[in-house]
Amino acid sequence: TPSGPGDCTPSGLGDCTPSGPGDCTPSGLGDCTPSGPGDCTPSVSTGTFHNGAVMSVSQCLPSGSIQEISLRHIQHEWHERDQSKVHLTLVVPSLNGRTSKVTWNIKSVQLSFQTNLTSPTSVAGTSPPTPMTGTSPPTFVLKIPLVNPIVPEQCSHRVSPDCVELVMVKSHPVPWASLEEEPQSCPSQGVGFPYPQGVESLYPREVELGEPKSMDTSGPTDNEAIPNNISMEPCVQAAPAILSHNNIQDKLESIVPPLSNHQRGTRTPPTRGATHPIQSTPRNTYPTLDARTADLNAEDPFNRSQRLTGPCLTGLQNLGNTCYMNSVLQCLGNTTCLRDFFVTGSYLKDLNKRNVLGYNGELATSFCKVVRKLWSGEQQSFAPERLKDVIEKRHTSYDGLMQHDAHEFMSLLLDGLHEDLNRVITKPQTEAVVSDGQSDVEVARQAWRVHRMRNDSFLVDHLQGLFRSTLVCSECSKVSVTFDPFMTMSVPIPNNLRQLPVFFVPKDPDTFPIKYVLKLPPEANLELLKASVARKTGISMPQLRVFEAYKGKFQTMHSDNQKPIKSIGDNDIIIVAEVISPMEAKDKVVELNVIQRVQLPIFPKKCTNCGKVTEEGTKLLRCSKCKSVGYCNDACQRNDWSAHKLKCKAGVPSPVGLPFVISLPANKLTYKNITSLAEKFARQSVECKRLTSEASGEGAVWSGAYVLTPANQYGEWMPGANAIMDKDDQILHIESKFLTMDWRNTPSEGLIAITEKATLEHREDLTVSAKAAKESGPIKLEHCIELFTQPETLSKDEAWYCPSCKVHREATKQMSLWQVPAILIVHLKRFSFANIRRSKIDKYIEFPLRGLDMTPYMLGDAAQLVSSFNPPIYDLYAVANHYGNTYNGHYTTMVKPAGGLTNDRGEPEWLCYDDSNVWKIHESHVLEKEAYILFYMRRENVAE
Numbered sequence: 035t036p037s038g039p040g041d042c043t044p045s046g047l048g049d050c051t052p053s054g055p056g057d058c059t060p061s062g063l064g065d066c067t068p069s070g071p072g073d074c075t076p077s078v079s080t081g082t083f084h085n086g087a088v089m090s091v092s093q094c095l096p097s098g099s100i101q102e103i104s105l106r107h108i109q110h111e112w113h114e115r116d117q118s119k120v121h122l123t124l125v126v127p128s129l130n131g132r133t134s135k136v137t138w139n140i141k142s143v144q145l146s147f148q149t150n151l152t153s154p155t156s157v158a159g160t161s162p163p164t165p166m167t168g169t170s171p172p173t174f175v176l177k178i179p180l181v182n183p184i185v186p187e188q189c190s191h192r193v194s195p196d197c198v199e200l201v202m203v204k205s206h207p208v209p210w211a212s213l214e215e216e217p218q219s220c221p222s223q224g225v226g227f228p229y230p231q232g233v234e235s236l237y238p239r240e241v242e243l244g245e246p247k248s249m250d251t252s253g254p255t256d257n258e259a260i261p262n263n264i265s266m267e268p269c270v271q272a273a274p275a276i277l278s279h280n281n282i283q284d285k286l287e288s289i290v291p292p293l294s295n296h297q298r299g300t301r302t303p304p305t306r307g308a309t310h311p312i313q314s315t316p317r318n319t320y321p322t323l324d325a326r327t328a329d330l331n332a333e334d335p336f337n338r339s340q341r342l343t344g345p346c347l348t349g350l351q352n353l354g355n356t357c358y359m360n361s362v363l364q365c366l367g368n369t370t371c372l373r374d375f376f377v378t379g380s381y382l383k384d385l386n387k388r389n390v391l392g393y394n395g396e397l398a399t400s401f402c403k404v405v406r407k408l409w410s411g412e413q414q415s416f417a418p419e420r421l422k423d424v425i426e427k428r429h430t431s432y433d434g435l436m437q438h439d440a441h442e443f444m445s446l447l448l449d450g451l452h453e454d455l456n457r458v459i460t461k462p463q464t465e466a467v468v469s470d471g472q473s474d475v476e477v478a479r480q481a482w483r484v485h486r487m488r489n490d491s492f493l494v495d496h497l498q499g500l501f502r503s504t505l506v507c508s509e510c511s512k513v514s515v516t517f518d519p520f521m522t523m524s525v526p527i528p529n530n531l532r533q534l535p536v537f538f539v540p541k542d543p544d545t546f547p548i549k550y551v552l553k554l555p556p557e558a559n560l561e562l563l564k565a566s567v568a569r570k571t572g573i574s575m576p577q578l579r580v581f582e583a584y585k586g587k588f589q590t591m592h593s594d595n596q597k598p599i600k601s602i603g604d605n606d607i608i609i610v611a612e613v614i615s616p617m618e619a620k621d622k623v624v625e626l627n628v629i630q631r632v633q634l635p636i637f638p639k640k641c642t643n644c645g646k647v648t649e650e651g652t653k654l655l656r657c658s659k660c661k662s663v664g665y666c667n668d669a670c671q672r673n674d675w676s677a678h679k680l681k682c683k684a685g686v687p688s689p690v691g692l693p694f695v696i697s698l699p700a701n702k703l704t705y706k707n708i709t710s711l712a713e714k715f716a717r718q719s720v721e722c723k724r725l726t727s728e729a730s731g732e733g734a735v736w737s738g739a740y741v742l743t744p745a746n747q748y749g750e751w752m753p754g755a756n757a758i759m760d761k762d763d764q765i766l767h768i769e770s771k772f773l774t775m776d777w778r779n780t781p782s783e784g785l786i787a788i789t790e791k792a793t794l795e796h797r798e799d800l801t802v803s804a805k806a807a808k809e810s811g812p813i814k815l816e817h818c819i820e821l822f823t824q825p826e827t828l829s830k831d832e833a834w835y836c837p838s839c840k841v842h843r844e845a846t847k848q849m850s851l852w853q854v855p856a857i858l859i860v861h862l863k864r865f866s867f868a869n870i871r872r873s874k875i876d877k878y879i880e881f882p883l884r885g886l887d888m889t890p891y892m893l894g895d896a897a898q899l900v901s902s903f904n905p906p907i908y909d910l911y912a913v914a915n916h917y918g919n920t921y922n923g924h925y926t927t928m929v930k931p932a933g934g935l936t937n938d939r940g941e942p943e944w945l946c947y948d949d950s951n952v953w954k955i956h957e958s959h960v961l962e963k964e965a966y967i968l969f970y971m972r973r974e975n976v977a978e
Contacts, residue, residue: 099172105214108176113354114417117207120184121354122200123435130171131193136200138186141215144177145198179215182206199435346934348408349415349950353422357949358440361925362447363418364947365912365969366401367408368931369857371496376402377409384455384492392453396424401451415950425450440914440925441522441861441967448493448521455491462487469515474502474893478852481517489519497521500853502893505834506846508827512838517852522967524861525818527875528555534563534599536608537794538571541697543714547796553817554599561595561846562824567610569820569890570799577615579625579695583607586689587629588747588772595846596827609794613697622700625771626708628742629749630716631687632777638664643674662688687776689749690790691719703768705760708742712775721789722777740777744770815881815968818862819891823850851892854906858888858970865920872920878963884909886970908970915964928960 109125130148137144148171180202188203204210346368350360366372375381381402387395400421407416426433429446467481478500486494498519505514531553539547552566564575582589582602589606602608616623638654640647642663648654654664655671660682665671694715698707716722722739744755752770825848828834833842864875888906912929927947935943935954946955 102175112213120202124198134193136191138189140183142179146175181215345409345411346931347952349952351415351417352949354435355437357925358438361914361927362444364927367405368929370932376405386456389453397450398454400424452491452493457490478517496856499855502850502852504848507836507843510838522859522861525822526863528821539611541612549796550799560592560597565824579611583692587749611695619699626696627772629693630691630775632690632779634779635662635688641666643670703766718795743774745772745774812880856972860968874920907973911971912969913965914967916966
């Protein structure tokens with residue numbers, strides 16, 4: 035009984051007698067001797083008292099105010115690792131570990147600690163932390179009344195700078211419905227009070243299995259009226275019988291009877307963060323909602339209050355930061371082919387307990403149990419403890435309460451399941467298959483056969499595909515092609531995309547050029563631009579030439595594949611020209627870059643001085659010397675003369691139209707072949723009209739209408755260069771790569787009239803009409819896949835050993851899809867790690883729910899092979915979401931399970947799994963910016 039501030043009266047061994055305000059006198063083992071007001075000196079490090087209490091002392095608590103707090107003031111989480119132990123983690127920022135004290139009792143545990151924060155609210159993290167300003171930090175005392183008894187002597191704790199981990203050993207191995215004991219309220223007194231001394235039960239109460247209910251720990255207040263039918267006798271609870279492990283399943287139906295789809299109840303889920311289970315780390319909000327939620331419940335758009343029970347409606351309890359595991363298990367457990375394979379027991383015939391790379395079959399067996407429970411519909415939630423234990427034995431990093439990446443865990447789990455189900459008992463020695471001049475089809479077939487010699491499992495049949503990896507040496511251009519298996523495709527996320535229009539000019543001048551609008555990341559280089567055009571046209575990258583055209587000349591010839599495209603202006607004209615390949619030519623290929631010019635400049639259409647455009651039927655006054663500029667009147671000519679006279683030159687041909695590229699085999703480089711191609715390419719950008727009656731037919735050589743002369747890339751004649759002469763079918767040897775095509779349009783010759791076209795004749799791709807979309811619009815999954823298949827230059831640390839150079843080279847690597855699986859798993863690379871810095875990309879990625887066509891991302895031969903009998907078109911059925919940042923986050927899952935709930939149209943409903951909680955969602959809510967791993971199923975899949 036208190037007799038003064040901080041004083042107490044002894045009631046048994048281990049208590050203390052007051053000697054002054056805040057002081058204490060030792061009266062038994064484990065007590066302390068006062069050394070000053072409120073201070074104490076430890077006499078022993080631990081002590082055991084007559085009532086079974088055990089105290090662990092890190093260091094005696096110094097002076098300062100004492101504040102009693104409850105568990106609701108502390109951010110915490112608890113879980114049952116097995117039937118014998120309960121783990122409780124208390125998050126205490128700025129904890130002073132040297133002054134912490136834990137006292138264990140049969141039905142309670144008490145923690146005393148100090149922190150540099152000033153209030154329990156700050157400790158709980160509900161308000162900004164307030165640092166201590168004085169010299170006496172407060173002492174917080176947290177007492178937790180336990181719902182069931184423990185064994186104090188076997189309990190333990192661990193203190194870290196920001197948390198305290200308590201491990202409680204149960205007296206009886208039964209599940210706990212909650213952590214804290216619910217205070218018993220006596221109506222006669224109007225307040226709650228604990229069991230009377232001596233009546234406290236040493237046995238656990240009968241608990242309801244499944245999801246724990248939130249508890250109301252408050253009794254009626256003094257202002258509340260007490261009903262007349264309430265007994266005024268003291269509240270005493272008798273000790274119920276123990277729930278043994280064997281009769282738990284027998285009581286399951288009577289406690290939580292399974293509900294059919296027509297009998298769904300509306301149980302309120304437990305308060306998040308207060309009772310078991312708890313989310314791995316706090317999140318600020320649920321997924322962001324918008325106008326798409328209008329067709330659902332306005333108060334609860336996600337229907338979280340609707341508790342569902344039945345097949346595929348079972349949640350997974352959080353074992354302590356295991357939301358990453360729960361998310362992956364729900365996705366894989368709702369994968370139709372995997373579900374049927376395990377639930378029906380078909381996996382048993384493939385179980386391989388002799389594989390040293392596997393888990394002796396334990397991982398496959400435990401995964402089977404998880405899938406069967408998910409689809410049994412007997413429980414609302416359960417704890418996948420056995421599966422986690424199996425993984426912890428092999429991978430110790432997953433032991434404890436650390437957070438982990440869901441994709442890393444999934445890769446480890448799939449690899450382990452594959453090895454546990456590998457049909458190959460003794461793996462033979464094999465060698466990597468490289469191209470060495472063979473066709474891709476043959477090399478891919480050999481690579482897959484060699485891979486199956488060592489890896490033959492159900493997961494390989496349905497979840498593995500083939501990448502085509504191409505390496506090109508930066509020095510000798512040696513090309514190496516290999517085919518590598520994959521089970522997940524990790525794609526990068528680009529920054530805000532840039533829309534860049536380009537003209538693709540085929541090698542055949544009779545084929546119209548095509549205008550594309552490429553969506554490229556700002557950091558893209560020329561190689562990425564080429565790869566995008568190659569994918570759209572089906573032309574291999576080595577046969578593409580990229581240049582910028584400006585005022586009829588080659589402004590820039592892009593030969594450096596690593597040059598960034600940010601140097602290209604938005605209004606620049608980008609032309610991608612196709613040239614013939616050496617394999618097609620069967621000889622050396624000669625490329626000629628041709629610039630069109632006119633001897634008499636085309637009549638100007640606007641005034642050089644004021645910019646006024648002439649009206650139809652009127653003409654400007656031309657410069658009598660160069661003929662290249664025009665003026666409205668004499669005044670405009672006088673105003674501009676001082677600037678124009680510096681560049682006025684007579685007799686210099688003026689560029690016209692657009693330049694182009696001609697490619698011919700060296701053994702076909704004749705005057706006739708050159709001029710035939712040149713005329714056709716020229717007329718794509720200029721109008722040619724004969725002024726004489728000697729007009730030739732369409733496509734014929736216009737003899738004498740122009741002159742071909744060697745020049746530089748700016749269209750300037752080279753000293754000593756002579757015009758190319760017609761030598762019938764004689765093979766020409768042209769040293770210059772640039773030619774000028776000078777049209778003889780002077781009035782004195784009267785051979786031809788040249789009119790410049792407004793733009794290059796072309797047809798537009800569908801991407802041009804889509805350019806109306808804003809550049810800041812959402813990034814699509816297709817953009818990520820495109821970026822994944824773009825070439826990249828390996829760093830020095832990743833240098834490739836070139837078999838031709840016999841040294842390591844910084845080669846160019848390109849990944850392409852060759853063979854796609856029945857189940858396509860796409861991992862969005864949201865996390866990046868640079869040195870010690872970690873970051874997450876939170877951008878919204880728009881991904882298709884139906885009809886993802888992978889044909890455009892497969893190489894020509896592979897695309898033709900698959901499209902002929904089974905097009906690679908996929909539909910989404912599961913998404914793993916990540917909320918938060920790289921340091922604190924939470925995983926949830928959205929799944930459309932086949933064989934589960936259906937809507938009015940008979941289509942599967944989308945469900946959201948958040949650890950133990952499961953609820954229905956609308957299809958529109960699946961498209962969220964937190965999407966991390968996407969699971970697609972191939973349409974009409976037939977396992978090969």
